[in-house]
Structures are given as structure tokens and as C-alpha cells.
Amino acid sequence: MSVILQIETATTSCSVALAIDGKVVAFKQINERNIHAEVITLFIDELVATANLTYTDLDAIAVSSGPGSYTGLRIGVSTAKGLCFALDKPLIAIETLEAMAYGVIYGNDFTIDPNILLCPMIDARRMEVYCSLFNAHGQKVRPTSADIIDEHSFAEELKQSKILFFGDGADKCEATLGVNPNAQFLPGFVNSATFLTQKAVEKFDKKEFEDVAYFEPYYLKDFIAGKKAL
Known part of the structure; x- marks a missing residue:
């Protein structure tokens, strides 16, 4: 157990x-x-x-x-x-991002299209998001990255497949990416x-365990402190 x-x-x-x-x-x-x-x-x-x-x-x-x-x-x-x-x-x-993909695949009461790609997005700053692409089995098919989203983002992938975007990063990108008919969005994802x-x-x-003494979070990019309001 x-x-x-x-x-x-x-x-x-x-x-x-x-x-x-x-x-x-x-x-x-x-x-x-x-x-x-x-x-x-x-x-x-x-x-x-x-x-x-x-x-x-x-x-x-x-x-x-x-x-x-x-x-x-x-x-x-x-x-x-x-x-x-x-x-x-x-x-x-x-x-x-991998856990988020698994959440959509296994944690929802609807069936995932086996041909769709999953794009979990975490809000970073302004139009930047942390994102990756996974297939319907939860296997990563695009490396994790910090991307600034515009109308050309995921253009090649959207030519070949439907992509389901979700997460708080996807919410702010829907207006930009949603013009593509292959872009789908999952509302209310928490x-x-x-x-x-x-x-x-x-x-x-x-037994894939981390070294507790040396393990650090995967920040992806350096921390930038915001200016304190006067």
C-alpha cells in the first residue's frame, strides 16, 4: 500500500x-x-x-x-x-504542466479526442505563458517553454491538429488564438x-525520488520582483 x-x-x-x-x-x-x-x-x-x-x-x-x-x-x-x-x-x-495534462485526461467526465493535442498554459506576465504540448495519452510532444503569445503562436501545430488550450494562461490568450478554428478552449479549469x-x-x-537536500523548483526563468507601489 x-x-x-x-x-x-x-x-x-x-x-x-x-x-x-x-x-x-x-x-x-x-x-x-x-x-x-x-x-x-x-x-x-x-x-x-x-x-x-x-x-x-x-x-x-x-x-x-x-x-x-x-x-x-x-x-x-x-x-x-x-x-x-x-x-x-x-x-x-x-x-x-504534465500534471495539468493528466488532470484533463483522467480528471474530467468527458472523453478526450485521441487525435487532439493538449496545451496546458500557466499565466506568466502580460501575454507570456508557460506552456507545453501533450498528446491524448499524456506524452509530451513539445518542450516546456515560456512563450509570448500572438496570432502566429502554434501556427504550424494548428495546421495539423486541433489543440485544446486550458489553464489560467489560456484564459487570457483565447481572444488571440481563438480565431483559428482548430483552437479549442476548456473554460473554468482549476x-x-x-x-x-x-x-x-x-x-x-x-522509486524515482529526488535528492531532498538539493532539489529546487523548475522556475524556467529568473524571478523578477515587481515595483512596490508608493
């Missing part, structure tokens, strides 16, 4: 899930900016108590590793590493720690 605590803080969603043998038994989340540090440990305490477990019952901690919010990633990864150190448990890292489940179990079974 595997008991895995899953943490997602790479986006505006602060989400924690508890999965036993690849099945989510409890989760808690809130989709709100700048609240992650306040609630994440409370959420974790609640989940462990709800499942009638103790922290020592956990077999591993899985964390969404980025790209995404610099501050959010620091909070999530620091929390995961702290638990791993304190409990002497392994750390599992899962790329955020990132969740529950989307880590399939990859977390797979990595746990294969």
Missing part, C-alpha cells in the same frame, strides 16, 4: 491531496492569490486527521515542481522538503493536487 501526500502551489490554486494506492481519499484547495503560505500547513493537518492517519503513515510526499509562480513554488517545495526531512520520507517531483496522482504512484513504484 502507498500513502502519498500531494502538494500543488505552482498556480493560484493552493491544493493538497491524500492518495492511497493511487486513489484520492481526501483533498482540500482554494483558488486565490497570495494565500498559499497561510493555509498549506493547515490543509495538510486537516487531511491527515480526516483520513485517520498520522504523519508517520505517509510513504512519500509528491510536489508540483513547476514552472509557475515563483513564490508559490517556493512555498510548496519548501513545505514538501521540510516534511521529507522531518519524517525521513522520499520526495517525488512532478512537472506542473489546477489541483489531485492531478498529481497517476504520476506520483508511477514514480513511487519505480
Whole structure:
């Protein structure tokens, strides 16, 4: 039996899930900016108590590793590493965009067109997004990148296939990309720690663990601090 605590803080969603043998038994989340540090440990305490477990019952901690919010990633990864150190448990890292793709494939009540490509997008700045492309089986077919979106973005891919765009980055790009008939959009998508489940179990079974001491989030680009309002 595997008991895995899953943490997602790479986006505006602060989400924690508890999965036993690849099945989510409890989760808690809130989709709100700048609240992650306040609630994440409370959420974790609640989940462990709800499942009638103790922290020592956990077999591993899985964390969404980025790209995404610099501050959010620091909070999530620091929390995961702290638990791993304190409990002497392994750390599992899962790329955020990959988890989002798995969330659409396995976490929705509709069938995915086997020929469609999936494009999870995380809002960066202005018209920039963190994005990648996956096929309907969750395999990455385009490297993760930070792209500034304009009317020419994904032009070649959209000539050959329909693409389903989703995530908070896709919301702001719909007006620009939506003129192409092969561009489809999934409204209301909210990132969740529950989307880590399939990859977390797979990595746990294969013992694909991170070095807790040296692991860092996948920021993709350098942090740029905003100017404080006067």
C-alpha cells in the first residue's frame, strides 16, 4: 500500500491531496492569490486527521515542481522538503504542466479526442505563458517553454491538429488564438493536487525520488520582483 501526500502551489490554486494506492481519499484547495503560505500547513493537518492517519503513515510526499509562480513554488517545495526531512520520507517531483495534462485526461467526465493535442498554459506576465504540448495519452510532444503569445503562436501545430488550450494562461490568450478554428478552449479549469496522482504512484513504484537536500523548483526563468507601489 502507498500513502502519498500531494502538494500543488505552482498556480493560484493552493491544493493538497491524500492518495492511497493511487486513489484520492481526501483533498482540500482554494483558488486565490497570495494565500498559499497561510493555509498549506493547515490543509495538510486537516487531511491527515480526516483520513485517520498520522504523519508517520505517509510513504512519500509528491510536489508540483513547476514552472509557475515563483513564490508559490517556493512555498510548496519548501513545505514538501521540510516534511521529507522531518519524517525521513522520499520526495517525488512532478512537472506542473504534465500534471495539468493528466488532470484533463483522467480528471474530467468527458472523453478526450485521441487525435487532439493538449496545451496546458500557466499565466506568466502580460501575454507570456508557460506552456507545453501533450498528446491524448499524456506524452509530451513539445518542450516546456515560456512563450509570448500572438496570432502566429502554434501556427504550424494548428495546421495539423486541433489543440485544446486550458489553464489560467489560456484564459487570457483565447481572444488571440481563438480565431483559428482548430483552437479549442476548456473554460473554468482549476489546477489541483489531485492531478498529481497517476504520476506520483508511477514514480513511487519505480522509486524515482529526488535528492531532498538539493532539489529546487523548475522556475524556467529568473524571478523578477515587481515595483512596490508608493
